Amino acid sequence: MEKVLVTGGFGFIGSHIVEKLVHHNYEVAVYDNLSTGSINNVHSKGLAFFDSVEDEGALEKAMKTFKPDFVIHQAAQISVQNSVSNITNDARINIIGSTNIIKLSQKYGVKKIIFASSAAVYGNSKIMPIPVSHPTHPLSPYGVSKQTAEEYLKLAKELYDIDYVILRYSNVYGPRQTVSGEGGVISIFINHVMQEEQSVIYGDGLQTRDFIYVDDVASANLQALKYNGSGTFNISSSTCTSINEVFSKIQSIGKQNVSPIYQPAKDGDLKESLLCNKKSIQKLDWQPIYSLEKGLTNTYDYYLKQKDSILPSGKEPTSVLK
């Protein structure tokens, strides 16, 4: 049985990856400091280590105990806004955390590291959809820390022959996403619609995003384990949907029609974000299988069941791009 250590495995995306790995008979351990994740997200009996990726000593203990064949590295500081207000914290978690993973992967014979990167590495682009070969030009410390971790992974392949697969996610949505993380615009809208409250849309709502359902992202991580060699891939639906459109789809699922409030666009909010997933479909033997309607319905049903545990409404949506 192959062993996989999932950092951030108690978080939104990580928990779906853990479930899928267990389902496919991998032996899984989770490494997560629970800063935003929750143990309730995962019902697996595997090992769990409740420490930070910044803590090299604690990470070494986990590596030594579990001896993983693969590491799927999801743990991160995920907020663009927090990366701007606390650049050092972002760098500590996202850069030092990643170099710790690389260093100890080399020491303990890990075959491959799968890394959760982001569309944020591209910054603004005139070319849409953005191919994975497009130059990177991050516009936030978060984008820089993701790009830096990518560079270290490529170097580790050169220096130590550790394979890597970098997965640049677009806007991920689905069950277990909290409204506090960015990219949580769908969970925020669902929360408002369920409570029959007004949602806030920044700008004219015509700005578009490339939404990808979390189960499709988890499948991409599994395919990355099987991929022969190293590479970088966009994980996206390659479909652009406007914020107005996503809001009205959620309203029709929730059978509610309270009009949203429009407020001025936020600084730096991109007009369009769309990633090309062609290479992933060709080389990873992966493709997104959830339509937006199906994914939104699943997500809505999940929040309906969790009604009491979601965050209070009235929270403003933050920027939807990570």
Ligand SMILES: NC(=O)c1ccc[n+]([C@@H]2O[C@H](COP(=O)([O-])OP(=O)(O)OC[C@H]3O[C@@H](n4cnc5c(N)ncnc54)[C@H](O)[C@@H]3O)[C@@H](O)[C@H]2O)c1
């Ligand atoms: N959600 C998106 O739309 C999106 C888009 C692009 C990239 N990503 C990336 O995907 C990954 C997962 O994001 P998510 O949306 O599931 O967020 P999340 O906050 O739900 O998950 C992050 C997990 O990592 C854990 N964690 C945070 N800091 C840690 C630390 N220092 N040490 C150990 N564990 C730590 C948290 O407790 C949480 O369980 C992140 O790397 C994020 O940057 C997410």
